Amino acid sequence: MESYYSREKLTLVNELIYEIKVKQAMSKNVIFFNENATFREIQLKLKEKKISGVPILDNKKNIVGIVSIDDIITAFDKGYVDNKITDYRSRDVITVPQNFSVVSAINRLEKFKVGRLPVTESSNSKKIVGIITLSDILNRLLVVVQSIAEKVEDKEIKNTQISHDLIKHIVKKPLRFEVKGDDFNNAGRVASITKKYFQNLGISKDIIRRIAIVCYEAEMNICLHSLGGSMAIEVNDDNNAIIYAYDKGPGIPDVNLALKPGFTTASEKIRALGFGAGMGLPNIKRYADKLEIKSSLRTGTELKAIINLGVKNEIK
Amino acid sequence: MKLSKIVNKCQLEKIVFCTDCEIENGYCGDLMSDVMAHAEAECIWITIQAHKNSIAVALIKDIKSIVFTNNVTVEKEVIKKAKEEKVNLFRTNKDSFTVCGEIYCLMEAETAKD
Numbered sequence: 001m002e003s004y005y006s007r008e009k010l011t012l013v014n015e016l017i018y019e020i021k022v023k024q025a026m027s028k029n030v031i032f033f034n035e036n037a038t039f040r041e042i043q044l045k046l047k048e049k050k051i052s053g054v055p056i057l058d059n060k061k062n063i064v065g066i067v068s069i070d071d072i073i074t075a076f077d078k079g080y081v082d083n084k085i086t087d088y089r090s091r092d093v094i095t096v097p098q099n100f101s102v103v104s105a106i107n108r109l110e111k112f113k114v115g116r117l118p119v120t121e122s123s124n125s126k127k128i129v130g131i132i133t134l135s136d137i138l139n140r141l142l143v144v145v146q147s148i149a150e151k152v153e154d155k156e157i158k159n160t161q162i163s164h165d166l167i168k169h170i171v172k173k174p175l176r177f178e179v180k181g182d183d184f185n186n187a188g189r190v191a192s193i194t195k196k197y198f199q200n201l202g203i204s205k206d207i208i209r210r211i212a213i214v215c216y217e218a219e220m221n222i223c224l225h226s227l228g229g230s231m232a233i234e235v236n237d238d239n240n241a242i243i244y245a246y247d248k249g250p251g252i253p254d255v256n257l258a259l260k261p262g263f264t265t266a267s268e269k270i271r272a273l274g275f276g277a278g279m280g281l282p283n284i285k286r287y288a289d290k291l292e293i294k295s296s297l298r299t300g301t302e303l304k305a306i307i308n309l310g311v312k313n314e315i316k
Numbered sequence: 317m318k319l320s321k322i323v324n325k326c327q328l329e330k331i332v333f334c335t336d337c338e339i340e341n342g343y344c345g346d347l348m349s350d351v352m353a354h355a356e357a358e359c360i361w362i363t364i365q366a367h368k369n370s371i372a373v374a375l376i377k378d379i380k381s382i383v384f385t386n387n388v389t390v391e392k393e394v395i396k397k398a399k400e401e402k403v404n405l406f407r408t409n410k411d412s413f414t415v416c417g418e419i420y421c422l423m424e425a426e427t428a429k430d
Contacts (some may be wrong), residue, residue: 184367184368184369185368187368187369187372188368188369188371188372188373188375188376189372191372191376192372192375192376195375195376205357205378209357209376209377209378212376212377213352213353213376213377216352216372216373216376217349217352220348220349273348273365273367273369274346274347274348274363274365274369274370275347275348275349275369277347277348277349277350279347279349279350279352279353280349283349283352283353286353
């Protein structure tokens with residue numbers, strides 16, 4: 001079960017280890033010895049370079065063997081540490097061709113329990129062109145992931161620029177709606193059209209949701225409590241969405257009381273539908289950056305809610 | 317966890333099932349303004365309010381799945397709107413408390429596995 005989850009979550013890395021070639025991840029600076037070296041010479045080099053093994057190459061750079069710390073310990077043990085390596089190394093050498101994906105290198109490193117793999121020029125050549133370790137692969141992966149992240153960032157910047165142009169275009173074209181009193185069938189219409197309208201501008205989802213909630217509650221208020229009215233949604237030069245809601249009355253006697261969570265004048269019928277919980281205006285207040293309400297028992301109610309679109313001003 | 321798994325385990329009746337999706341949280345509420353204020357996007361919403369306005373609220377909050385409890389009647393109009401807007405609708409004869417409990421336990425078990 002555990003491996004199932006990690007596989008699910010590692011899809012990008014999984015994809016990348018198939019895409020990245022050994023050639024792109026290997027280091028070309030190969031420390032090697034020829035067959036005339038002694039175990040002691042190799043041991044000193046391993047210590048100096050802090051590595052755990054070196055390939056043995058002939059004069060054409062073809063691989064003929066590999067000597068690891070294990071081999072040197074055995075040589076010490078058996079007392080042939082000052083001998084030439086020629087007679088003693090007998091293991092098969094595990095290599096990986098440079099045009100293979102790094103996933104092959106990872107598999108070989110794991111399967112043969114080795115720390116490094118000499119890289120050959122091609123699958124039918126023994127000529128060594130580099131050497132690869134797990135840390136080389138991780139480094140390369142990080143570089144690739146970093147460049148992908150940068151590309152995503154660039155794209156986001158481009159998107160905000162697009163929305164700048166669109167916002168400029170729509171500043172002059174506000175949305176207008178007529179909202180009828182007691183019309184439950186069309187309830188939510190203003191909010192859903194407004195939501196789609198702002199989605200096209202490439203504004204963040206969170207801000208769009210706040211705009212939609214404010215529109216919905218304002219629309220429901222006109223529908224539930226008034227004789228009908230209208231709404232307008234526009235964007236001003238400061239990148240604020242402004243939501244206006246007007247109704248023809250009867251007006252709110254005490255605006256502060258209406259803003260109190262839980263206060264309601266809704267009928268039983270309205271409440272059975274899940275409305276009129278006394279949360280409409282409090283919700284608007286909560287999600288708008290600024291809210292103004294003017295209400296008169298003679299002319300009706302005017303609501304103005306402002307939500308910043310979160311788009312930074314263009315750098316010129 | 318997968319919506320289809322919740323539907324199967326809780327034996328929910330499929331009224332509209334457009335697309336399977338990943339469910340990470342849920343909300344239970346019958347007051348539209350409350351759901352508006354507190355439900356998280358993409359959650360599973362458990363309610364007894366089976367009318368067109370529920371779909372409108374779901375759309376505004378990006379809720380993709382609604383469970384109607386207490387075997388409430390779902391009007392054709394509501395089903396039609398849900399299909400158009402690709403909102404998944406389910407029904408059960410259990411009450412909201414029971415369904416919430418069942419889904420909560422399933423989700424807890426799933427998180428424990430992670």
